[in-house]
Amino acid sequence: MHMKASDHPKGPMEIPVKIILEDPASLNEDGSDTAEHAVMAAKGEHLLEVAIRNGVNIEHACGGVCACSTCHVYVEQGMDCLSEATEAEDDRVEEAPGIQINSRLSCQCDIERAPEDGEAIVMRVPAWNRNAVKEVPH
Numbered sequence: 001m002h003m004k005a006s007d008h009p010k011g012p013m014e015i016p017v018k019i020i021l022e023d024p025a026s027l028n029e030d031g032s033d034t035a036e037h038a039v040m041a042a043k044g045e046h047l048l049e050v051a052i053r054n055g056v057n058i059e060h061a062c063g064g065v066c067a068c069s070t071c072h073v074y075v076e077q078g079m080d081c082l083s084e085a086t087e088a089e090d091d092r093v094e095e096a097p098g099i100q101i102n103s104r105l106s107c108q109c110d111i112e113r114a115p116e117d118g119e120a121i122v123m124r125v126p127a128w129n130r131n132a133v134k135e136v137p138h
Contacts, residue, residue: 011043015111016120017050020076022127029055038120041111047073047082047123048106058125064107069096071106078121083110098126 019037021027028034041050048071051058059070069092075082079102085093089108093099106123115121 010045013040013042015041015043015081015114017041017047017111018077018120018122019051019054019056020122020124021056022125026127027057027125029057041121043111043113045111046107047075047104047109047111047121050111051106051123051125056125058106060107062107066092066105066108069093069105072096072099072103072126073106073109074100074102074124074126075104075109076102076122076124077119078115079104081111081113081115081121083108083112097128 017039019039021035021037024033024035025031037054037056039050039054046064048058048060048064058073061070062068064071066086066088072093082104085104085108089105092105093103096103109123111121
């Protein structure tokens with residue numbers, strides 16, 4: 001299934017995002033063991049878009065429409081820079097394994113602004129999140 005891109009207007013790629021992978025060999029598109037990706041994102045993108053665009057294969061069985069919990073991640077820094085969780089997202093997160101206070105669905109985390117301290121938004125992708133079927137664009 002293809003990911004649903006956010007329909008918000010997007011700004012320039014100027015917001016730093018750090019993606020930390022607990023199982024890099026399974027999550028990196030190229031199979032490398034790179035555990036951290038420092039990338040740039042645009043206001044209006046969601047974290048799943050940022051990850052996929054940068055070669056990180058986060059599972060997203062529903063295509064990014066908040067109908068499952070497969071794109072569950074931990075937002076370790078910059079939660080206040082993201083859209084607030086909706087009731088629908090909270091309901092789906094409760095179905096995910098390993099939930100924590102900072103659990104979010106990456107398909108629902110729209111980037112609203114850059115961190116004021118100049119740091120990056122930091123998201124950790126748990127080791128159990130593996131995209132078993134890698135998508136090939138049509």
